[in-house]
Amino acid sequence: MVSDKTTNGTFDDFDAPAQKVLSPSTLAHVVLRTANFQPMIDFYTNFLGGKIVHANDFIAFITYDEEHHRIALINVPGTGPKQPKSSGLEHIAFTFPTLHALLLAYRQRKQKGIEPVWTVNHGPTTSLYYFDPDRNMLETQVDNFDSVEDxxxxxxxxYFAENPIGTDVDPEDIISRLKKGESEASIKKRVEIGARGVPDFDAM
Incomplete structure (x- = not known):
C-alpha cells in the first residue's frame, strides 16, 4: 500500500477509492492572452491596486496580496479581438471585505478613469462590473450576508428563484447613504423588483 502525508499530517492512501475529488485550497491566478499588452498591464495594476512581480516583452505577472501572482498577461502576436458571442469565461470576480471598501475602491478607480458598466445587488452580493481594455468582464463584490448559510x-x-439576476443600484447613492450613517446591512438588503433578464453586455 502506497501512502504519503497530507498537509494536515495524516496519511492518505493514494490507491483508495474516492467518492469525491479532493478540492483545491484556493483559486491561485488567472492568465489572460492579449495583443494589447501594455494597456492591459497598466489597467490591471491600476484596477487591482497591484504591482508587477516580473515582466518582459511577452509576459507579465501581477499581484495585489501575498500570492506571487494573481493575474498573468501573455503577449501573443496574432491574437485577435475578443469575440463576445463565443463560449468561454464570462467574468472574473474579486471580493472586498465591506461595502465601504468596495465603494472606496470604486471611487479610487473612478479617479483613474475606470468606471463600472453595471452596478447591481444580486441578493447574495452587491457587485460592480467593469471591462478591461480587451473587454474581459471583471466583477468587484461584497457579500451581503454574514454567513454562507444565510x-x-x-x-x-x-425571491431568488423569481429574479436570480438582481436589482440595479447606484454606487453614488450608496456612498451618500453610507455618509449619512445608514448601516451596511440595511443598504445591502436587496429591493425586490420581480423577474428580469440578463443585461445586454454587448451593448455596453
Missing amino acids: ANAFMSSP
Missing part, C-alpha cells in the same frame, strides 16, 4: 438560504428563496 446566503444559501436567500438563494433557495422564492
